[in-house]
Amino acid sequence: MNKELLDKVNKRRTFAIISHPDAGKTTITEQMLLLGGVIRSAGTVKARKTGNYATSDWMEIEKKRGISVTSSVMQFEYEGKRINILDTPGHQDFSEDTYRTLMAVDAAVMVIDSARGIEPQTKKLFKVVRQRGIPVFTFMNKLDRDGREPLDLVAELEDVLGIEGVAMNWPIGMGQTMKGLYDIANHRIELYHPADADHRFLPLNEAGRLDPDQPLADDPQYLDTMDEIELLEGAGTEFNREAVLAGKQTPVFFGSALTNFGVETFLQSFVDLAPAPAAHVVNETETLAPDDDEFSGFIFKIQANMNPQHRDRIAFVRVCSGEFSKGLDVTLARTGKPVRLNNAVEFESSARVQVSEAVAGDIVGLYDTGNFQIGDSIYAGKHKVEFAPLPEFTPELFMRVSPKNVMKQKSFHKGMNQLVQEGAVQLYRNYQTEDYILGAVGQLQFEVFQYRMKNEYNSDVEMTSLGHRVARWIDPDQLDPKMSSSRNLLVKDRFGNPLFLFENAFAERWFHDKYPDVKLTEKL
Numbered sequence: 088m089n090k091e092l093l094d095k096v097n098k099r100r101t102f103a104i105i106s107h108p109d110a111g112k113t114t115i116t117e118q119m120l121l122l123g124g125v126i127r128s129a130g131t132v133k134a135r136k137t138g139n140y141a142t143s144d145w146m147e148i149e150k151k152r153g154i155s156v157t158s159s160v161m162q163f164e165y166e167g168k169r170i171n172i173l174d175t176p177g178h179q180d181f182s183e184d185t186y187r188t189l190m191a192v193d194a195a196v197m198v199i200d201s202a203r204g205i206e207p208q209t210k211k212l213f214k215v216v217r218q219r220g221i222p223v224f225t226f227m228n229k230l231d232r233d234g235r236e237p238l239d240l241v242a243e244l245e246d247v248l249g250i251e252g253v254a255m256n257w258p259i260g261m262g263q264t265m266k267g268l269y270d271i272a273n274h275r276i277e278l279y280h281p282a283d284a285d286h287r288f289l290p291l292n293e294a295g296r297l298d299p300d301q302p303l304a305d306d307p308q309y310l311d312t313m314d315e316i317e318l319l320e321g322a323g324t325e326f327n328r329e330a331v332l333a334g335k336q337t338p339v340f341f342g343s344a345l346t347n348f349g350v351e352t353f354l355q356s357f358v359d360l361a362p363a364p365a366a367h368v369v370n371e372t373e374t375l376a377p378d379d380d381e382f383s384g385f386i387f388k389i390q391a392n393m394n395p396q397h398r399d400r401i402a403f404v405r406v407c408s409g410e411f412s413k414g415l416d417v418t419l420a421r422t423g424k425p426v427r428l429n430n431a432v433e434f435e436s437s438a439r440v441q442v443s444e445a446v447a448g449d450i451v452g453l454y455d456t457g458n459f460q461i462g463d464s465i466y467a468g469k470h471k472v473e474f475a476p477l478p479e480f481t482p483e484l485f486m487r488v489s490p491k492n493v494m495k496q497k498s499f500h501k502g503m504n505q506l507v508q509e510g511a512v513q514l515y516r517n518y519q520t521e522d523y524i525l526g527a528v529g530q531l532q533f534e535v536f537q538y539r540m541k542n543e544y545n546s547d548v549e550m551t552s553l554g555h556r557v558a559r560w561i562d563p564d565q566l567d568p569k570m571s572s573s574r575n576l577l578v579k580d581r582f583g584n585p586l587f588l589f590e591n592a593f594a595e596r597w598f599h600d601k602y603p604d605v606k607l608t609e610k611l
C-alpha cells in the first residue's frame with residue numbers, strides 16, 4: 088500500500104449528473120463551480136450551452152445547434168477534495184457517449200424537476216447507473232416553484248426506479264410559500280430568506296424541533312413539515328451508508344438550483360458521503376487497487392476535432408491506479424505496443440491545461456494520432472492490465488447509409504471503419520444485400536457522423552432513416568432468412584451475429600406469435 092498515493096486518491100470525488108433535459112443539470116453544475124471558485128459569475132456554463140461561449144473551441148456542429156455534443160470534464164477543489172464532474176449531454180439527442188461516461192465515474196447525481204418527477208431520460212440513464220451498482224444521490228430541484236408533494240416524489244423513486252429514497256432534508260413550504268429546509272442529516276433548519284448570512288441556520292432541540300421562541304416555530308408551513316417528518320420517521324426508512332454505497336438506497340435532497348438554495352448543503356453531504364475511487368475489475372477475476380504503484384487507466388471516450396484548426400483528437404482516460412506523469416511510458420493492452428504519453432491535458436472548467444498530477448479518479452485527455460480506441464486499457468509496468476470491456480448499448484435509431492459519390496468508395500470505407508471503431512455509431516449490414524445500416528441511441532450521433540465523414544474523410548453520405556427500431560438478436564441455429572420482412576429487417580452486427588430490427592413492439596409480438604420457439608435477446 089502506498090500511503091501518500093492513497094491519501095491523494097481518497098480526496099477524489101468523480102461523478103456525473105444525470106437528468107432529463109431542463110431538469111436543471113446545467114444550473115446546478117454552475118452553482119457547484121461557483122462554490123468551487125472556478126467561475127466567478129453565474130451564466131458561464133449556460134453560455135456554453137447556448138453556444139455563446141467566447142473561449143470555446145467546441146465542434147462546429149455544437150456551436151450551430153447550441154448544445155453540448157460530447158461530454159466534457161470539469162474539475163475543482165472543494166473542502167479539501169478534488170471534484171471531477173463528467174458532463175453528460177442533457178439534450179434529447181443524447182448519445183452512447185453519455186452512457187459510456189457513466190462507466191468512468193464513481194457516483195451519480197440525479198437531478199429531478201420536482202414538478203415533473205421522473206422523466207424518460209432519467210429512467211434510461213438510471214438503468215445504466217444501476218447496472219454499475221454505483222451510488223446515486225438525488226436532488227429534487229425547482230423547489231422555488233410549486234411542484235408535486237414531496238412524499239409522492241420520494242415514493243416515485245421506489246415505484247418507478249426501484250430504489251429506496253431516504254430524505255436527508257425536507258421542504259418547509261414550496262413555491263411562493265417556501266420558507267426553508269428541515270435538514271434531517273445536519274439537525275438544523277436552513278432558511279430560504281435569512282435575515283443575513285449569519286442567520287441562515289436555526290438549531291433544532293433534542294426533540295428535533297424548533298424552540299418556541301425561534302422564528303418560524305409557529306409558522307403553518309413549518310408545522311405541516313413537522314407532521315410529515317413524523318410520518319417519515321414512522322415509515323422507518325433510515326439512512327444506511329452501506330445501502331447507499333451499494334446503490335440500493337439514494338439520499339434525497341430538496342432545493343432550488345436557480346436560487347442557489349440547498350445546493351451547498353447538498354454538495355457538502357455529497358463530498359462527505361460519496362465514495363473515493365475504488366478498485367477496478369481487471370481480467371474479469373482480479374481487481375486492481377487505486378493505490379497500486381503502477382499507472383493504469385481506460386479510454387471511455389474519444390473526441391475528434393475539438394479544435395478544427397488543429398484537427399486534434401483527444402482520448403479521455405479514466406485513471407484507475409498509480410500516478411500519471413508527463414512522458415510516462417505505457418503499454419496499450421490491445422496491441423501490446425508501447426506508447427509514450429507526452430502530450431496530456433486536464434480540464435479546468437473551460438480551459439485545457441497540461442496535467443500536473445493525476446491519480447485514480449482523475450480524467451486525463453491524451454492527444455491521439457489514431458492509436459487509441461474506446462475501451463482500450465493502458466498500463467505502466469510489466470504486469471498486463473486489461474479492464475473489463477465497456478458495455479455496448481443497444482441502438483434505438485437506424486439509418487441506411489451509402490456514399491453519394493460511388494467513385495469515392497475508398498474514403499467512404501475508411502471514414503466508416505474509423506468512426507465505427509471509435510464507437511461514434513454502431514454498424515450493421517443487411518443480411519441479404521450487405522447494405523450499410525447505422526445504429527445509434529440518439530439522432531445527433533448520425534448528424535455528427537455525417538458531418539465528420541464530410542469534414543474529416545471528404546465523403547458525402549446519403550442517409551435514409553429507418554426510424555425507431557427494436558433490435559433483437561437471434562441464435563444463428565434458429566435463423567431462417569425467410570423470417571425477414573420490412574417490418575422485421577434481418578441484419579448482422581459487426582461481429583456477424585444476426586439480429587432483427589423490428590418496426591415496433593407490435594411487430595415483435597407478432598413475430599413471437601408466429602415463431603413461438605424462437606428465442607430473441609436484447610443486449611442491454
Ligand code: G4P
Binds near residue numbers: 107108114177231
Ligand atoms: P438542463 O441542463 O437540465 O437542461 O437544465 P437547465 O439547468 O438549463 O435548466 C432548465 C431551465 O430550468 C432553465 O430555464 C433554468 O433556469 C430553469 N431552472 C433550473 N433550476 C431551477 C430552479 O431551481 N428553479 C426554477 N424555477 N427554475 C430552474 P430556461 O427558462 O430554460 O432558461 P433561462 O431562461 O434560465 O436561461
